[in-house]
Amino acid sequence: MLQFKLVLLGDSSVGKSSIVHRFVKDSFDEFRESTIGAAFLSQTIKIEDKTNHNETVVKFEIWDTAGQERYKSLAPMYYRNANAALVVYDVTQQDSLAKAQGWVTELKTKVGEDDLVICLVGNKLDLCEGETTPKAVDSKQAQEYAQEQGLLFHEVSAKTGEGVKEMFQSIGEKLYESKKQELSMAKARQGAGGDTGNVQLQRPSTNDATSCCG
Structure with a gap:
């Protein structure tokens, strides 16, 4: 199993927590309260190696950070050592x-x-389905920026779930490719049929009660 630390960043009310809960718990809360400090969740996916058709389990250790300005100074503690x-x-x-x-x-x-794999994510697609709330950020503009910066790009709806699983799958696949050689070397050391090994993470350490809510 491969373990990767993933952090969510963005301003308050863009829907970071809703995206995580849709991915981890397949749920959506219309009246979710703002995250205080950061919240930790985890979820696994399976990645298929297209060359040998072997499956590898990828575990995301997810830090969902608060978007309010007063918590912005805490962000480096969570994105440090992120994959x-x-x-x-x-x-x-x-x-x-x-x-x-x-x-x-x-x-x-x-x-x-x-x-570091960075994914630019446009959330709240569901609000633009009718004519009441037009899309204010042009998809082409965001995609061109992502390409210029070498980022993955996805538009999703945490409310309906549209695009959420696919986004995490694409991130997992890119992370797997980046660690593929390292994984192969671990397998070779352990012999055929051995454990696939782990990529160990360093979690941020803090005793601050405001930064570890669930």
Whole structure:
């Protein structure tokens, strides 16, 4: 099994917690309270190696960070040593993409991009299905930015579940590819039929009660 630390970043009310709960618990709460500090959840998926058709279990250890400005200083504690980051924006808020771009810049500056998979995520697609709430962030604009920055890009709806599983699957596949050689070497050391090994993570350590709510 491969274990990867994944962190969600983005401003308050873009739906980070809703995305995580849709992925982990397949549920949606219309009146979910804002995250305080950060919340921790985990979920596994299976990745199929297209070359040999073997399956590998990938476990995401997910840190869902608070978007409020007063908690922003805590963010580096959670994205440090991360393998992947979801940077979430609200497709119905025009300035939301610019704020997400600020998070991408911070990640690339403070974490680097060599070993970090970053996915730009436009949430709340369900609100744009009718004519009452038009999409304020152009998909093409966001996708072009993601391509320029070397990011994965997905638009999702945490409310309906549209695109959520596919997004995490694509992140898992990219992380698996990045660790494929390391995994093969571990298998070779252990011999045929041995354990696939683990990629160990360093979790942020804190005794602050405000940063560990479930």
